[in-house]
Amino acid sequence: MTKETEFWQKVMELAKTAMTETTYDFYIIGSQCLSIEGNQVHIYLDHPSKKMFWDRNLRDIILTAGFEVLDKELTPLYSFELENQIAEPTLSPTAYQVRKKVYPSAPTNLISKYRFDNFIIGEGNRFTTMAALTVPDDPGKGYNPLFIWGGPGLGKTHLVHAIGNAVLEQHPTARVLYLTAENFLNQFVSSIVSNSMDKLKENFRNLDVLIIDDVQFLAKEKYDSTLEEFFNTFEALYNNDKHIILTSDRMPKELNDFPERLVTRFSWGLITDITPPDFETRIAILREKIQEYPQLEFPQTAIEYLANQFSSNVRDLEGALKNISLLAKGKEVSTVSIEIVAEAIRSRTPDSPKMTVIPIERIQEKVGKFYGVTVKEMKATKRTQNIALARQIAMYLTRDLTDNSLPKIGKEFGGRDHSTVLHAINKIKDMLATDDNLRLEIEEIKQKIR
Ligand code: ADP
Ligand code: MG
Numbered sequence: 277m278t279k280e281t282e283f284w285q286k287v288m289e290l291a292k293t294a295m296t297e298t299t300y301d302f303y304i305i306g307s308q309c310l311s312i313e314g315n316q317v318h319i320y321l322d323h324p325s326k327k328m329f330w331d332r333n334l335r336d337i338i339l340t341a342g343f344e345v346l347d348k349e350l351t352p353l354y355s356f357e358l359e360n361q362i363a364e365p366t367l368s369p370t371a372y373q374v375r376k377k378v379y380p381s382a383p384t385n386l387i388s389k390y391r392f393d394n395f396i397i398g399e400g401n402r403f404t405t406m407a408a409l410t411v412p413d414d415p416g417k418g419y420n421p422l423f424i425w426g427g428p429g430l431g432k433t434h435l436v437h438a439i440g441n442a443v444l445e446q447h448p449t450a451r452v453l454y455l456t457a458e459n460f461l462n463q464f465v466s467s468i469v470s471n472s473m474d475k476l477k478e479n480f481r482n483l484d485v486l487i488i489d490d491v492q493f494l495a496k497e498k499y500d501s502t503l504e505e506f507f508n509t510f511e512a513l514y515n516n517d518k519h520i521i522l523t524s525d526r527m528p529k530e531l532n533d534f535p536e537r538l539v540t541r542f543s544w545g546l547i548t549d550i551t552p553p554d555f556e557t558r559i560a561i562l563r564e565k566i567q568e569y570p571q572l573e574f575p576q577t578a579i580e581y582l583a584n585q586f587s588s589n590v591r592d593l594e595g596a597l598k599n600i601s602l603l604a605k606g607k608e609v610s611t612v613s614i615e616i617v618a619e620a621i622r623s624r625t626p627d628s629p630k631m632t633v634i635p636i637e638r639i640q641e642k643v644g645k646f647y648g649v650t651v652k653e654m655k656a657t658k659r660t661q662n663i664a665l666a667r668q669i670a671m672y673l674t675r676d677l678t679d680n681s682l683p684k685i686g687k688e689f690g691g692r693d694h695s696t697v698l699h700a701i702n703k704i705k706d707m708l709a710t711d712d713n714l715r716l717e718i719e720e721i722k723q724k725i726r
Contacts, residue, residue, distance in 0.1 A: 279312060279345065279346060280309045280310075280311065280312055281309075282345050283309060283312065283317070283341055283342065283345045283346060283350075284308075284309040286340075286341035286344060286345050287309070287334070287337055287338060287341045288304065290337040290340060290341060291304050291334065291337055292304075294333070294337060295333070303326055303329045303330070303333075306321075306322040307319060307320060307321050307322070307326075307330075308320040308358075310355070312346070312350065314459075314462060314463040314466050314467065314476075315348055315349060315350055315351055315459065315462040315463065315466060316350065316351050316352075316353050316383065316459075317338065317342070317350045317351070317352050317353065318353050318355065318383060319352050319353065319354050319355070320354075320355055320356070320357075320358060321354050321355075321356055322356070323356065324356045327354050327356075330352065330354065334352070335352070336698060336702065338350055338352050339682070339698060340695060340698065343682070343683075343694050343695065344695075348466065349462075349681055349682060349683075349694075351459070353383050353385065355383075382451060382453075383453075384440060384444070384451075384452045384453060384454060385453065385454040385455065385459075386437050386440045386441055386444070386452065386454050387437050388441060390433070390434045390435075390437035390438050390441065391437075391438050391441055391442075392405075392408075392409065392438045392442055394564055395431065395434055395435060395438055396553075396557060396560045396561045396564055397557075398553045398554060398556065398557025398560065398561075399551075399553075399554055399557065400430070400550055400551035400552055400553050400554065400557065401430070401431060401435075401550045401551075401553070403548055404424055404426075404435065404548045404549065404550050405435065407419050407422060407546055407548055408422065408424070408435050408436075408438065408439050409442075411439045411442075411443065411485075411519060411521070412439065412442035412443045412445070412446045412447070413446070415443055415447065415450060415484055415485050415518075415519045416484065416485075416517035416518055416519045417517070419545045419546035420514070420517075420519050420520060420544075420545045421510075421514070421519075421520040421521065421522055421541070421542060421544065421545040421546075422439075422519070422520070422521045422522070422545055422546055422548070423522045423523075423524065423528060423542045423543075423545065423546065423547045423548070424436065424521070424522070424523045424524075424548055424549070424550065425523065425524040425525065425526055425527050425528075425547070425548075425549050425550075426525070426549045426550035426551065427525065427550075427552070427588065427589070428525065428589060428591065429588075429589035429590050429591030429592060430550045430551070430552060430553075430588075430589070430590060431550060431590060432489070432523040432550060433489055433523065435550075436454065436487045436489060436521050436523055437454060437487075439485075439487070439521060440452045440454055440485060440487055443484070443485050443519075447484070450484040450485060451482060451483045451484050451485070452483070452484065452485040452487070453480075453483050453485070453486055453487065454487040454489065455486075455487065455488055455489070456488070456489045456490055456493075457488055457489065457490045457491050457492070457493035457494045458490075458493055458679065460488055460494070460502075460506070461493070461494060461502050463476060464476070464501075464502050464505050465502070468501075477505075477508075477509070477512075480509045480512070480513070481509075481512050481513065481516070483513065483518055484518055484519065485518065485519040485520075485521065486509070486513055486518065486519070486520050486521070487521040487522075488520075488521070488522050488523075489523050490523060490524065490525065491522050491523065491524045491531070492524045492525050492526060492531060493679070494506060494534075495531065495532075495533030495534055503533075503534065503535060503538065506538070507535065507537070507538050507541075510538070510541060511541075514541070514544075520545075522542065527547065527549070528542040528543060528547060552587055552588040552589075553587075553590065555583055555584070555587075558583040558586070558587070558590075558593065559579060559580065559583050561590055561593065562574075562579050562582060562583055562593065562597070563579070565593070565594055565597055566579075566597065568597075569597070569601050571601075571610060572600075572601060572604055572610060572611075572612055573610055573611045573612065574612050575611065575612070575613075577614060578612045578613065578614055578616075578617050581614050581617050581618070582596060582597075582600075582617050582621075585617075585621055596617075596620055596621055599620040599621075600612055600616060600617060600620040602620075603616055603619060603620045604616055634677050634678050634725060634726075636674050636678070636680065636685070636688045637651065637688075638725060639670050639673050639674050639677065639678075639725055640654045640655075640670050640688075640689075642721055642724045642725045643666055643669050643670040643673060643721055644666060644670070645724075646666075646717070646720070646721050646724070647662055647665070647666040647669075648662070649662065649663050649666040649667075654666065654667050654670060654689065654690075655688075655689055655690035656690055657690065667689060667700070668700035668701075668703055668704055669704055669718065669721070670689070671685055671689060671697050671700040671701060671704075672700060672701050672704035672705070672718075673718070673721065673722065673725070674688075675697070675701050677722070677725065681694075682694035682697045682698055683697075685697045704718075
């Protein structure tokens with residue numbers, strides 16, 4: 277049995293128990309596991325509209341099955357066409373079809389909704405956006421590497437996906453790959469484990485455009501060999517006129533753990549930053565984003581009120597919109613009043629940026645103190661109710677505030693299994709949905725951790 281088959285059987289088994297038969301028949305039957313490469317599982321769905329359901333409901337199942345069968349944290353990638361349908365001979369195959377044939381399932385990881393045409397240009401991002409727009413004209417030339425840095429939620433990820441999507445529109449045969457620094461790291465680590473480093477390197481070298489998001493995480497633990505490989509990949513691509521696009525939460529010279537020669541190379545192209553949007557830009561962004569809520573009417577006063585509340589993070593602004601729509605739905609109103617905006621802002625838990633810099637020990641300590649549990653107890657096996665709950669909350673917060681993997685979190689909590697961690701996180705999430713007190717407590721603890 278291939279690892280794909282085994283993995284897929286597990287997914288099906290878990291899915292069956294997690295939903296009604298009708299739901300299972302509609303959403304799950306007809307899907308296929310195309311391949312597992314590194315930490316990515318490529319899944320075929322017979323209709324694009326099913327992706328949202330999978331995103332919401334199959335994530336944990338895929339994680340669990342990935343761990344149980346392959347012992348790794350798999351990220352799903354969905355496609356909606358089967359290989360043999362694409363490869364059907366036509367009279368004059370376009371370059372695009374040829375590419376699909378040659379590289380059957382080369383995933384780009386690009387998110388299609390992040391485009392230039394829905395990225396609002398304002399003072400804080402004007403120069404960077406202009407630089408980004410030049411890449412698709414002549415990939416490999418111009419600003420190469422393009423290094424974009426700036427605070428969380430300011431559109432770095434959106435912008436680099438937009439570049440990738442535009443490159444493919446203008447050069448359908450180009451090979452573009454988007455990776456978070458974490459994906460990049462995982463791919464290297466797993467290729468070392470499976471002894472397939474050469475194949476991975478070749479994959480990278482065949483690219484035309486490589487995008488690595490949040491490079492600051494490459495140095496998060498002592499992955500010296502990964503940085504070394506990153507350097508080699510960088511050199512190989514650069515010397516072959518391939519485009520490299522990087523984002524970071526800080527400027528290159530503040531990437532302390534990076535070798536000097538790497539930092540130097542970052543400045544061979546263009547280093548450019550994004551700063552928070554001004555009021556006018558925030559209004560424009562809101563006007564763009566409210567299109568996702570056609571059922572709601574937003575008076576100008578409400579938009580301005582909202583734009584005034586968030587000045588330095590567009591993601592927070594979007595989160596507030598989501599809350600507003602939920603609240604409006606609950607109240608069965610279609611016009612968003614200032615009162616609703618205010619209430620939505622009050623009730624929301626800010627989804628703050630993940631910060632790997634927060635040590636797990638600090639989270640354990642703060643949660644422990646709040647509930648009268650010691651760090652030692654948190655790591656021990658004892659299961660009295662209040663210790664268990666504190667432990668679960670600490671695990672939840674660790675996942676929420678840092679980007680430690682499930683196994684790593686398990687390890688830091690007395691060598692527990694990843695599935696125990698996943699269970700804890702889901703349990704707290706469920707509780708948070710109904711328990712206002714808990715939500716307040718967790719907010720309070722979060723303040724203490726930061
Ligand atoms: P970053 O990677 O810098 O943390 P993201 O690219 O993830 O930020 O942006 C967070 C959210 O804000 C995304 O949903 C993105 O679409 C939106 N966003 C940020 N800046 C803009 C902008 N100028 N126009 C439209 N949407 C934006
Ligand atoms: Mg980002």
